[in-house]
Structures are given as structure tokens and as C-alpha cells.
Amino acid sequence: MSAIESMIIIGSGPAGHTAAVYAWRALIEPLMFEGFLAWGIAAGGQLTTTTDVENYPGFPEGIMGPDLMMKMRQQSLNSWARIETKTVERVDLSERPFKVRAAGESEPRLAKTLVLSTWAIAKRLGLPGEELYRQRGISACAVCDGALPMYRKQPLVVIGGGDSACEEANFLSKFGSKVTMLVRRDELRASKVMQQRVFDNPKIEILWSTQWKEVIGDDQWMTWIIVTNISSGVESTLEAAWLFYAIGHKPATAFLGGQVVLDESGYIMTHARVAQEHLDGSGVLWGEDLALHQWRHHFASQTSVDGVFAAWDVADKLYRQAITSAGTWCIAALEAEHFLQEAK
Ligand code: FAD
Ligand code: NDP
Numbered sequence: 111m112s113a114i115e116s117m118i119i120i121g122s123g124p125a126g127h128t129a130a131v132y133a134w135r136a137l138i139e140p141l142m143f144e145g146f147l148a149w150g151i152a153a154g155g156q157l158t159t160t161t162d163v164e165n166y167p168g169f170p171e172g173i174m175g176p177d178l179m180m181k182m183r184q185q186s187l188n189s190w191a192r193i194e195t196k197t198v199e200r201v202d203l204s205e206r207p208f209k210v211r212a213a214g215e216s217e218p219r220l221a222k223t224l225v226l227s228t229w230a231i232a233k234r235l236g237l238p239g240e241e242l243y244r245q246r247g248i249s250a251c252a253v254c255d256g257a258l259p260m261y262r263k264q265p266l267v268v269i270g271g272g273d274s275a276c277e278e279a280n281f282l283s284k285f286g287s288k289v290t291m292l293v294r295r296d297e298l299r300a301s302k303v304m305q306q307r308v309f310d311n312p313k314i315e316i317l318w319s320t321q322w323k324e325v326i327g328d329d330q331w332m333t334w335i336i337v338t339n340i341s342s343g344v345e346s347t348l349e350a351a352w353l354f355y356a357i358g359h360k361p362a363t364a365f366l367g368g369q370v371v372l373d374e375s376g377y378i379m380t381h382a383r384v385a386q387e388h389l390d391g392s393g394v395l396w397g398e399d400l401a402l403h404q405w406r407h408h409f410a411s412q413t414s415v416d417g418v419f420a421a422w423d424v425a426d427k428l429y430r431q432a433i434t435s436a437g438t439w440c441i442a443a444l445e446a447e448h449f450l451q452e453a454k
């Protein structure tokens with residue numbers, strides 16, 4: 111039987127590394143499972159899939175996403191964190207200490223507190239033809255795949271209208287002959303500065319109010335996308351050597367096996383969210399009595415299981431920024447430490 115850890119951190123994005131640094135401030139030596147290509151994302155999380163990060167304080171010239179995550183990882187190591195490059199497959203939260211089973215291990219690890227910082231999995235559309243042409247014309251990561259020789263001087267397509275889609279379109283415009291963005295509404299969701307970069311880029315065209323129907327090809331590579339204009343209903347065929355999905359992510363919470371309460375989209379419900387939803391009248395999830403009970407509870411980042419903590423991004427879809435993730439995980443780690451004190 112393994113030793114009982116004070117804290118196991120699952121996930122290695124800005125959230126997990128912030129928790130590790132704050133655990134050290136409380137003289138806790140956390141064990142972190144950083145994931146081994148968990149859900150297809152490299153250890154370090156989503157920022158390893160992007161280029162410039164311009165909105166993380168302390169880097170006036172901006173910093174490349176993978177470099178920022180390497181620095182965070184090093185800071186965790188300097189803060190006594192033990193990091194294992196393994197993906198957690200299952201947890202047992204029925205009693206304390208909690209049991210955490212990583213891929214390839216037969217014995218569970220034991221922990222007094224768990225911090226769940228595992229957001230997220232790239233969404234796909236499931237278009238007809240998608241299975242056949244995955245990685246043969248279809249990708250969900252422009253930064254990972256975009257510089258490959260097969261993209262050079264080819265027509266490229268990005269689906270989505272958020273910050274990721276704008277960033278990917280700009281990045282891909284350096285390689286492709288042209289980039290077409292397919293946007294289902296008549297406006298972008300992206301921040302204003304990202305929108306402006308797209309509007310100013312002569313190699314990017316936006317097809318507004320456009321829905322996609324099917325991808326087709328020669329059985330080896332995807333070559334065309336069939337799209338429909340939502341307003342007019344007119345169908346057309348678009349030449350595309352590669353299609354990149356940038357339609358957001360969903361939280362990686364399935365491994366919890368339903369042992370903590372999630373919302374309808376799979377985000378973890380914390381006490382803070384229950385209280386907030388109770389206040390704004392939408393708190394139907396746990397019922398009024400339980401919401402009031404949780405409101406009085408003082409650990410904002412605690413989940414429905416005592417001793418299991420979560421915060422943005424895995425627990426809230428509203429802001430989803432590296433800084434909000436890091437900030438709220440500072441709170442979660444401090445609360446986990448208070449919990450350990452009280453549980454003594
Ligand atoms: P993540 O960074 O997603 O990290 C989750 C981690 O958990 C990953 O390392 C994953 O491998 C691991 N994991 C998952 N499941 C398991 C498991 N079962 N076991 C072990 N490990 C597991 N935000 C900004 O502020 N500025 C930007 O410029 C910016 N650019 C972005 C560009 C792109 C393309 C994308 C997709 C997002 C961008 N964001 C940006 C948003 C930012 O990346 C997220 O807000 C932030 O990464 C969330 O941090 P997190 O730690 O909650 O999750
Ligand atoms: P978002 O959820 O913000 O945007 C997803 C986009 O995909 C939206 O335009 C959405 O359309 C569209 N979409 C979603 N589902 C479908 C579907 N089924 N069919 C067609 N279109 C669909 O995700 P992002 O990955 O862009 O951003 C995630 C978070 O990361 C955000 O908080 C963002 O600010 C942050 N981020 C920050 C960056 C930066 O600061 N430089 C860079 C990249 C990301 P609709 O708008 O109609 O819902």
C-alpha cells in the first residue's frame with residue numbers, strides 16, 4: 111500500500127501548477143499527475159498548443175505558450191512538487207484517503223485531499239467523412255500541425271469564431287494560399303483585438319452564417335467541404351486541403367465516474383457556483399436546501415465531496431483564461447490547506 115499523500119494534483123496546466131506552488135507555501139509536498147498525452151493534449155495543457163500568450167502578466171513582450179508552461183513546471187519542481195507523467199484513469203472518492211489510479215499502475219495512490227485541474231478536450235463536429243479523414247485533412251490543432259509541408263500554399267479552412275479560431279487562422283495564413291473561416295453566426299465570439307487581426311489579414315476570408323454538411327475526398331485525403339449558408343439555404347462546395355476545428359473544448363471530467371456533482375455540460379459544481387446560482391435564481395441543480403447549506407460552507411472551491419477541490423477552468427466555463435485559472439487555483443490550494451488543518 112502506498113504512503114498517504116497530503117495532496118494529489120491531477121492536471122498540469124496553469125491551474126495545477128498554481129496549486130503546486132501554493133501547496134509549497136503551506137509546506138505541503140504535493141504529488142502531481144501531469145498526464146501523458148491526456149485527451150491528446152501534451153503535459154502542460156492547452157497553452158502548449160498555442161503560440162504567443164500576450165495577456166499573462168509579467169511578460170511585457172508576450173511569451174510562447176509552451177515556454178510559459180515550461181516555466182510553470184520548473185517553478186512547481188522548485189516548490190517541492192513531485193511530478194509524474196501519467197494520466198489518471200480512475201478515482202475512488204467513497205472514503206478518505208481517496209484512491210487515485212494512474213494508467214499502467216495496479217496499486218492506487220492515496221490522498222487526503224485531491225485537486226482536480228484537468229480541463230479540457232478539444233470538441234469535434236462528427237461530420238460525415240470526419241473519421242475517414244482525421245489527420246488526413248482534418249485536425250484540431252493548428253499549432254501542432256500547421257507548419258507541416260503539406261499545408262504550404264494550400265487552401266485551408268478553420269471552423270469557429272472564438273479566440274482560438276482567430277488565432278489559428280492568423281497562424282495558418284503564414285503557410286496556406288488562403289484561409290477561410292466558417293462562422294455559424296454573423297459575428298465572432300473572439301475578443302476585439304483578435305477580431306481586428308483577422309479583419310486586417312488579407313489572406314483570411316470569413317464565410318458568415320455558414321453551416322457545414324460534409325467533408326469529401328479521394329479516400330486518401332480530404333479535398334472538399336460542402337457548406338450551407340444558413341440565411342439563404344444555398345449549398346456550395348469549398349476546396350480545402352486541411353480543415354481545422356476551433357470550436358472550443360469540453361471539460362475532462364469523465365474519469366470521475368459521476369462521484370462529484372457536475373453541471374449539464376460536464377463542468378464540476380463547486381460551492382461557489384452553487385451559491386452563485388442560488389443567488390441568481392438558476393440554482394436548480396442541488397435544490398434550495400442544499401444550496402443554502404453550501405452557501406454557509408466556507409470553502410468556495412470545494413466540490414460535492416469534502417476534501418476534493420476544483421476551480422476554473424474545469425469548474426466554470428465563463429472566463430477560461432490562463433490568469434483566471436491560475437488565480438482561482440490559488441484560492442483552491444489555500445482552501446485545501448485549511449481543510450487539511452481542520453481535518454487533523
Ligand atoms: P489546461 O491548461 O487544459 O490543463 C489541463 C491539464 O490536465 C493538461 O495538462 C492535461 O493533460 C491534464 N489532464 C487532463 N486529464 C488528466 C488526467 N486524467 N490525468 C492527468 N492529467 C490530466 N488563455 C489566455 O489567458 N491567454 C491566451 O493567449 C490563451 N490562448 C489559448 C490558445 C488556445 C489554442 C487555447 C485552446 C486556449 C488558450 N487560452 C488562453 C485558454 C487557456 O489555455 C486556458 O484558460 C488554461 O489553459 C486553463 O488552464 P487549466 O490548467 O485549467 O487547464
Ligand atoms: P470558445 O468557446 O470561446 O469559442 C468556440 C467557437 O466555436 C465559437 O465561435 C462557437 O460559436 C463555435 N462553435 C462551438 N460549437 C460549434 C458547433 N457545433 N458548430 C459550429 N461552431 C461551433 O472557444 P475557444 O477555444 O475559442 O476559446 C476558449 C477560451 O480560451 C476562451 O475563453 C478564450 O478567450 C480563451 N482563449 C484566449 C486566447 C487569447 O487570449 N489569445 C486565445 C485562444 C483562446 P458561437 O460563437 O456561435 O457559440
